[in-house]
Amino acid sequence: MILRLFNTLSGQMDDLLPADGAVLRMYACGPTVYDYGHIGNFRTFLQVDLLRRTLHLFGVPVRHVMNITDVDDKIIRNAAAAGIPIADYTPRFEQAFLDDLQSLAVQRPEVLSRATAHIPQMVHLVQQLAARNAAYRTDDGNWYFRLSSFPDYGKLSKKDLEGMADGARVDVDEYERDSARDFALWKATPAGETGWDTPIGRGRPGWHLECSAMAMEYLGESFDLHAGGEDLMFPHHENEIAQSESATGKLFARHWFHVRFLLVNGRKMSKSEGNFFTLRDLLLRGYKASAIRLALLSVPYRHQLNFTFDGLLEATSAIDRLRTFAARLRAAQLPSGSMPATMAAVAAARQSFLEALANDLNTAEARAAIFEMVRQGNIALDADQLLTEDRDAMLHLLDDFDSVFAVIADHDAEPTRAAIEWARANGQLDSVAPELIAADSLTDAEIDARIEERNLARRQRNFRRADQIRDELAALGILLEDSRDGVRWKRR
RNA sequence: GGCGCGGUACCCAAGUGGUAAGGGAGAGGUCUGCAAAACCUUUAUGCGUCGGUUCGAUUCCGACCCGCGCCUCCA
Structure with a gap:
């Protein structure tokens, strides 16, 4: 290319x-x-x-x-x-x-x-x-x-x-x-x-x-x-x-x-407008580094980008979708072989992805090509029609996508932690989102203990108690997800 | 005043002379003790306005309206 x-x-x-x-x-x-x-x-x-x-x-x-x-x-x-x-x-x-x-x-x-x-x-x-x-x-x-x-x-x-x-x-x-x-x-x-x-x-x-x-x-x-x-x-x-x-x-x-310049809420960013944000400001408000990266990359560079918090939320959800799909692919137990139609779809997505980048770095179109493949991959997975070689081809394209966009591999914890440290050292803890501090106050072991307590209640069909524990953790910014393979949790 | 960019669904946004990608959000569904998460489906006869060219324009041309940037330190 x-x-x-x-x-x-x-x-x-x-x-x-x-x-x-x-x-x-x-x-x-x-x-x-x-x-x-x-x-x-x-x-x-x-x-x-x-x-x-x-x-x-x-x-x-x-x-x-x-x-x-x-x-x-x-x-x-x-x-x-x-x-x-x-x-x-x-x-x-x-x-x-x-x-x-x-x-x-x-x-x-x-x-x-x-x-x-x-x-x-x-x-x-x-x-x-x-x-x-x-x-x-x-x-x-x-x-x-x-x-x-x-x-x-x-x-x-x-x-x-x-x-x-x-x-x-x-x-x-x-x-x-x-x-x-x-x-x-x-x-x-x-x-x-x-x-x-x-x-x-x-x-x-x-x-x-x-x-x-x-x-x-x-x-x-x-x-x-x-x-x-x-x-x-x-x-x-x-x-x-x-x-x-x-x-x-x-x-x-x-x-x-x-x-091109970016605008914030439709205006040029300036301290006097009150729409001036450093990276640290955003991390301390609880936005993830990957979401900030994707939001700033999704609009092609020659277009004005209007930066908003809604845009950051959109990017956060988009990344979740990509990460979930990648994890689902890796975890899937698949029969060996390949489906010609799937292989063709992945090849088409790869072609679109590369051509979009080659065409003046059209990131919006490059992104779309990947999401199109994600949808097709999910459908095949739901229908138990994905085979090992299909999966490998999809993972390979996701890797290539991430070698450029760098948002699927999850490195979000460290920047946030570092930002909180920085705020602490500079007397700016009051600008940190409360959930970040709350979530930081519980160790992983303590969270696991609470989850075990809830699991016990669930087994005893004491759902009232189980839901209470879930709500308490949610208030601290810790979200639980029950799944067939057990309980997953994440810090908001 | 000079130079330049943009106006596409609820929001962000790609795109093409032949009838509108993708993401988010909303709605419906599957799953679940309930949730959440996840997945699927769905959402613009329409692409700022008015003319013109064309068999056909969102896409080309012209005018107009609106928004924005640069011309000064600034990514």
Whole structure:
């Protein structure tokens, strides 16, 4: 399978293949570590994860680089407000970010690179640009990129520099520049403030510089794909292209992948709207990591996703259906052999699944193909018409589905437990859903003892007592299910 | 003002020039001491409005209405 993916740069669907015929080299803009990540951030990281997992499924090896922006104005401001050096401030949010990725089953990129560890590369880039007369230093020590030296500016976001001048809000700041649109490469900082002493003067990097420097450090001057949220397209990615291509004379990234913003309850997420959620917020409200993952992946990346709690509930039920079916398949005692019709149905589902992903990562359609198979599998199981080879084919497709979606294998307990721990350590226990704490208060052994007590009552046909125990446990968020093979229970 | 996206059943959502995937929820059924869970069945003559092209449009074209995003730090 070859992945056909929309390319912002070309404005059309392009096949995504490694230029060198071996490894697909991709760079994804990572977080600025000044706060906990919110679900909007994670939609993008999840979609990039889905992209790399799809490439793996299609047999394309990937070298994925992600930056960690650990120096910028907000970090400096927040660290100063907290009264600690930025080197002590950022690691905690970097770790929180990595923990969150793990909670969401996001695969770690091959390379994670911190901005502050690549100052020399950035300085070198500025020097290259200066040598080509594409960068200049102002009297106050700042370095700017000379936009007029790069005629291609705007080719990614399809913006016309002339058109932008009128109407648009042009930022005016205190610095002197040749042109108001020239952007900062390097910001001079006085002694005492965060900065590095370098051949181009004391200062700190502008936002765009780090991505160019690190992408080229780990992927070369020209590479396959560059990813990020749609908001980064302009000006961030446009500026990366300008400074990189001016310095090397080569095409920077061939393919640009942009994930649309998500909305929360129909509005852009913002703290002032009161619709701003971190991953931790959701886990502490009792939503499972897998449900959050599926909810954020189910709407194709080029569409706006309206995030709601109903959507999370929907995802939770959908995952239950998948997990129940997978467990049912594994547990079934089946005669050996295969049914041609069933094998054909599974093959058709596989084909639909793969084609949907290959068609610009159409996750909604890919999901539908799997559910169609689930329905057919359940029918065959109910009719005692499923045979071993049918089952194996279905399990194989479920595995492939999960190698991309990663929601069937149940790893939900740990993220929730970790979130509760975090809340406890940060004095935020009051934001934890009561059932989570209640369920946490009983050990598995205690629950088993209560269930045994209920089983005894049931055998004595004392249903009143049995139902009482069931209700008590339910109040603690522990749900019982009687089945032929005994009582199953789960924490809500 | 410039650029762009979307309006499909109760909710989410895919899709095609030839008559509407999938998930959730609701309803009915099977199972059960009762529940729950699970499974099955079922739910849009209709795809924002109005025109046009066509044998035929939800799908193409035009106009309009509504919602949203970017153009500024932002995933």
